[in-house]
Amino acid sequence: MVDEKRHELAAYLERIDPRRRRARGARSNASGRFETSREEVWDGWDMVEERADFATEVREEAPRSVIVRNQSPDVPFDQSLNPYRGCEHGCIYCFARPTHAYLGLSPGLDFESKLVARPNAAQVLERQLRSKSYVPDVLALGTNTDPYQPIERRYRIMRRILEVLERFQHPVAIVTKGTLIERDIDILQRLAQRGLAQVGVSLTTLDENLSRAMEPRVPLPARRVEMIRRLSAADIPVRVMLAPVVPGLSDHEVERLLAAGAQAGARAASWIMLRLPGExxxxxxxxxxxxxxxxxxxxxxxLREMHGGDLYQAAWGKRMRGEGIFAEMIAQRFEAARKRLGLLKTLPELRRDLFEVPLDRDGQMALF
Known part of the structure; x- marks a missing residue:
């Protein structure tokens, strides 16, 4: 009897009960690589204890700096800022999941439910922009986790960041799936009029069922297409991003996704093959x-075919696209459709020459 119970509990604990992870992407919550291993042990009672759902929890963090420098040749930016750690959108393919291990949390369900917010990010950013050593360059937002995920509605960190950037006339490039960006169209429109803002909108599929399964708390595809339309109508340059293309699930949609973006007003397009680093x-x-x-x-x-038998290759120049016949076929299809639809490879370069340190909050002029 004891052995039967042990087997029953092992099967129960092998995967998280679906009722506890409603609207979540990950199926499990394994320990992070830097975390003490978790193990649940049956105590001999007949009934398995009821466990709480994975509700969203947010803790606050007060960083001393918020600008992160980048040296990878695979990405088109040198500095970025992320107002949140973890992402409630729950995209199962998110390459940022392993970063949660550095917090002592799981890249699985913890990544989607145990979030970190940086409410003072705008103040810290302003201090860094006022530094005499600061050299203005495009600031990328949303490079790790989505800056317009649902908790932004409560925290409004992005709104305050954009207000700082507007005062400094600083260039900004945003990547998001979150329709909450429409709240900030007024600021983005003013920045865009001066060549200081652009937005990348990620479209992975037009299939609502696949989208809901793969990215459970992301606005549905049709709503994201409408977001492209609204941003474009405000003359904010938009790039439609096929990020990621999932072989065997969404690769057949390349042409349709580009067409949807172009018809909604996107000016440029890009793509990334599915990446599966670490956990x-x-x-x-x-x-x-x-x-x-x-x-x-x-x-x-x-995936193994594109990565020399492995599921992922971290080498620069290979990790974003993969190699081989299939990867090349996707690239050729994308290029043919992009050209046919009149989409640019990249959006026009943002201006850096307008940057100016404004009066401090106390009204004092900057000496340098």
């Missing part, structure tokens, strides 16, 4: 076996 690989494979078991073998085989 993302087992999380994605676990999700795939559960959500699309009939396609799991094909998807994983395609």
């Amino acid at each position: 993302v690989a087992p999380l994605f494979e676990e999700w795939l076996e559960d959500a699309y078991p009939a396609r799991a073998g094909k998807v994983m085989a395609r």
